[in-house]
Amino acid sequence: MYEVLKELQVPPEKAHALSEAYNRDREQVRKEVQDMVEKQLQSYVTQTDATKAEGRVEKAINELRGDIHQLRGEMHKAMNDQLRWVVGTQVAIVGLAIAAFKLL
Numbered sequence: 001m002y003e004v005l006k007e008l009q010v011p012p013e014k015a016h017a018l019s020e021a022y023n024r025d026r027e028q029v030r031k032e033v034q035d036m037v038e039k040q041l042q043s044y045v046t047q048t049d050a051t052k053a054e055g056r057v058e059k060a061i062n063e064l065r066g067d068i069h070q071l072r073g074e075m076h077k078a079m080n081d082q083l084r085w086v087v088g089t090q091v092a093i094v095g096l097a098i099a100a101f102k103l104l
Contacts, residue, residue, distance in 0.1 A: 006015050 006012065
């Protein structure tokens with residue numbers, strides 16, 4: 001930059017000052033852009049992590065729903081088995097009571 005300004009016949013002191021100011025501003029802009037890019041990348045990573053976490057939560061919820069459905073089926077089967085035993089036991093008790101009354 002300094003050389004270009006000298007070729008344009010800018011006095012050396014002014015050319016040097018302008019060149020330094022340009023380099024400072026350029027460095028500051030570069031840092032600001034780099035900070036903006038880093039913030040965007042962090043935001044993207046956060047959004048990606050949130051999306052992944054949301055997917056894991058959805059998967060866990062679906063697995064729990066499947067487990068609940070399976071447990072309901074098992075409970076229904078157990079209740080039917082228990083009802084069979086209760087009814088069978090009552091029929092046996094009634095049969096024994098009838099037999100006992102006939103013997104008396």
